[in-house]
């Protein structure tokens with residue numbers, strides 16, 4: 001298999017846009033978001049749009065409000081003021097996740113959960129054979145096929161984040177929100193993760209990713225910078 005370069009991805013994306021496979025315009029629009037933890041203001045009047053087919057890096061120093069913003073965009077937290085408009089289903093890839101010891105799930109189980117029900121509003125619940133195919137495809141896309149039968153908790157933090165990414169892929173989510181998917185990863189793993197996210201954008205998803213490392217910020221199509229809960233660029 002040939003390596004997929006950023007140039008390949010850009011050309012592929014342009015073609016899909018020209019062919020109308022990807023529609024332009026934001027998949028998610030947030031306006032005037034405010035949020036506080038008691039006396040601590042985490043977000044102060046933040047606006048942002050996430051475009052289909054693009055990777056947006058959410059950058060800023062520690063405590064700037066990046067995780068809070070991602071959680072509000074995902075609907076996990078409710079803003080004190082402001083609105084989030086989105087049509088599509090969201091896949092949230094959080095930083096640290098484990099399953100309870102009393103609930104021993106395999107990697108395949110966690111990805112399969114992505115195919116349960118139909119939260120996308122784009123059709124009926126997929127049948128068993130389609131669910132199985134989607135899970136296999138999603139695991140292959142995040143390069144975790146060989147771990148399918150492993151206990152979820154036995155994987156590294158970065159691998160577990162990729163399992164959550166695969167869950168979103170299996171669900172056909174069109175918006176991916178990731179909290180520091182590159183944290184603690186080596187250079188090769190960071191590059192691989194960036195390529196996976198770029199590939200989802202090429203397929204028309206809107207991807208937003210909290211990023212600390214400069215390479216990921218430079219590689220993103222758009223950058224949203226927060227400082228002390230305010231958007232500065």
Ligand SMILES: Nc1ncnc2c1ncn2[C@@H]1O[C@H](COP(=O)(O)OP(=O)(O)OP(=O)(O)O)[C@@H](O)[C@H]1O
Pocket residue numbers: 037040041042060061062063064065066067068069
């Ligand atoms: N559960 C909480 N209770 C109280 N304050 C909190 C809580 N979570 C976050 N905060 C505060 O809200 C502000 C924004 O935090 P947030 O985690 O969103 O920042 P961040 O940019 O993601 O930081 P980091 O880069 O360190 O992960 C910080 O001042 C933080 O101390």
